[in-house]
Amino acid sequence: MADNTELASKDKLVSDMKVVIADAEEMLRVTANQAGEKAVELRARITERLRDAKVRIQDAEAAIVDKTKAAARATDDFVHDHPWQAVGVAAAVGLALGVLIGRR
Numbered sequence: 001m002a003d004n005t006e007l008a009s010k011d012k013l014v015s016d017m018k019v020v021i022a023d024a025e026e027m028l029r030v031t032a033n034q035a036g037e038k039a040v041e042l043r044a045r046i047t048e049r050l051r052d053a054k055v056r057i058q059d060a061e062a063a064i065v066d067k068t069k070a071a072a073r074a075t076d077d078f079v080h081d082h083p084w085q086a087v088g089v090a091a092a093v094g095l096a097l098g099v100l101i102g103r104r
């Protein structure tokens with residue numbers, strides 16, 4: 001359960017960072033015609049940092065995909081090794097959800 005929460009927060013972080021990078025790139029495009037040595041230097045630094053951030057995000061995204069695939073394989077293996085236990089757990093969860101929904 002903690003792994004699922006961790007994966008969800010990493011996935012949210014990746015999507016949030018993609019938005020921030022897109023906004024920063026847009027800001028760079030809008031201010032491209034601004035003159036001045038400091039503006040040019042600042043744009044160069046921001047461009048370099050955005051490139052680095054994109055690489056780190058791609059790495060994090062790949063790690064999330066790998067962990068998700070590993071969890072899916074483990075679940076599939078468990079269901080194949082213990083089919084009746086999986087059916088029992090699914091029935092119990094379905095019953096609990098039915099009771100909760102029926103109370104409304």
